[in-house]
Amino acid sequence: MVRAFPVVMPSGQRYWTVLDDDLEVVPVADRWLRNLRFGRDRAELTTKAYAGGVALYLRWCGSTGREWTAAARDLGLFMIWLKYTPAPRDGVVPVVQPGPGTLPARGERRINRVLVAVRGLLAFAVSESEAPRSVLGQIYELADSRDLPAEAQGEDGGLFYRLRPLHTLREPETQVDRAEDAELVAMFVACRNARDRLIVLLVGRVGLRRGQVAGVRRSDVHLLPDSRALGCDYPGAHVHVRRRENVNGAWSKSRQAWVAPLDFLVVSAFDLYYEERHRLLGTGGSDFLLVNLFRAPLGEPMPPEALGELLERLSVRAGLDRRVGAHMARRAFASNVADAGGAPDEVQAVLGQKSLNSQAPYVFPDPRRVRAAVERVPSPRGLGRPEGGR
Numbered sequence: 001m002v003r004a005f006p007v008v009m010p011s012g013q014r015y016w017t018v019l020d021d022d023l024e025v026v027p028v029a030d031r032w033l034r035n036l037r038f039g040r041d042r043a044e045l046t047t048k049a050y051a052g053g054v055a056l057y058l059r060w061c062g063s064t065g066r067e068w069t070a071a072a073r074d075l076g077l078f079m080i081w082l083k084y085t086p087a088p089r090d091g092v093v094p095v096v097q098p099g100p101g102t103l104p105a106r107g108e109r110r111i112n113r114v115l116v117a118v119r120g121l122l123a124f125a126v127s128e129s130e131a132p133r134s135v136l137g138q139i140y141e142l143a144d145s146r147d148l149p150a151e152a153q154g155e156d157g158g159l160f161y162r163l164r165p166l167h168t169l170r171e172p173e174t175q176v177d178r179a180e181d182a183e184l185v186a187m188f189v190a191c192r193n194a195r196d197r198l199i200v201l202l203v204g205r206v207g208l209r210r211g212q213v214a215g216v217r218r219s220d221v222h223l224l225p226d227s228r229a230l231g232c233d234y235p236g237a238h239v240h241v242r243r244r245e246n247v248n249g250a251w252s253k254s255r256q257a258w259v260a261p262l263d264f265l266v267v268s269a270f271d272l273y274y275e276e277r278h279r280l281l282g283t284g285g286s287d288f289l290l291v292n293l294f295r296a297p298l299g300e301p302m303p304p305e306a307l308g309e310l311l312e313r314l315s316v317r318a319g320l321d322r323r324v325g326a327h328m329a330r331r332a333f334a335s336n337v338a339d340a341g342g343a344p345d346e347v348q349a350v351l352g353q354k355s356l357n358s359q360a361p362y363v364f365p366d367p368r369r370v371r372a373a374v375e376r377v378p379s380p381r382g383l384g385r386p387e388g389g390r
Helices: 027-039 044-064 071-084 108-127 134-139 181-190 194-204 210-215 264-281 304-317 326-339 344-351 357-362 367-375
Strands: 003-008 014-019 140-144 161-165 238-241 258-261
Touching (some): 003 044, 014 027, 014 044, 027 108, 044 071, 044 108, 071 108, 071 134, 108 134, 134 140, 181 194, 181 304, 194 210, 194 264, 194 304, 194 326, 210 326, 258 344, 304 326, 326 344
Antiparallel strands (some): 003 014, 140 161, 238 258
């Protein structure tokens, strides 16, 4: 059965590829995924998601007797297959005949993500002369910029053309939300050790992404008020966030390195965690900041998925009505900085964002601050009656 498979290079770098029914690497898919990972600097988890989508496409082609380079004309049928065919169990794909009352196996968002991977593979195959050029016309149509949002049309307002995917599903609108301060406090209280409390603060009071938290090394953390002895001129306690290859799959979305300031609460949490780590591991363990302390293999770095599972458990343990993830905590941090009077460029800096525009999805002003802003607008006065008015 066609499947996604992880690969570790001799250098230690990792990516995901696709194996066919004979457990042989699918060459064109492998070249595309390696190009994404190393040529275009994408995260390992991105190649994992794309490899999974390509595996589904090739599995469908094999089960329906279609040649994968020519099956693009039937992507509509593939979408129906995706919607109703569940994931295999014990290597066997259940046979499902869609009909009235059949429950979907995948939602619109998941199907669209698979289609992104399929289009990427097919476009790469055309560029490599592995598929005919006519395939591009089967997966894209030529569209112009008039149907784009105003902010995406460019400053000159000129008309330009682009390729628009032919096969997409309308996804249900999802409510983008921030974590409430009370939720983060409840999760902090629900923690059973110093390491987990530090994790909650790193996402909720420093605003790091999950992959960034998992990728921090001990050498990245500077807790002294003056770090010039360490060759660092940044004032006060802080942590350096850097994109690098990590054995645990952690990945910083920000291409450029940046510095996240730490307040006294986070510094205190670091102190308690270092004491706990030394008590349990001594001087052992990897150079990664966050490591396994309570399960094997002890001292090994925590993967990003483990941080996500921890936040989910804490949401349940704290009795919350919803799962609060790292991204919601990041939005809470950005919003709190803005509500405390932080200027837009300050919010941009603490989030490690490249531009002011990229911070917009993260800031959710306190409704009381928005109301206060409206009430500060003076009432119009001194408006005379129009001539001839009564």
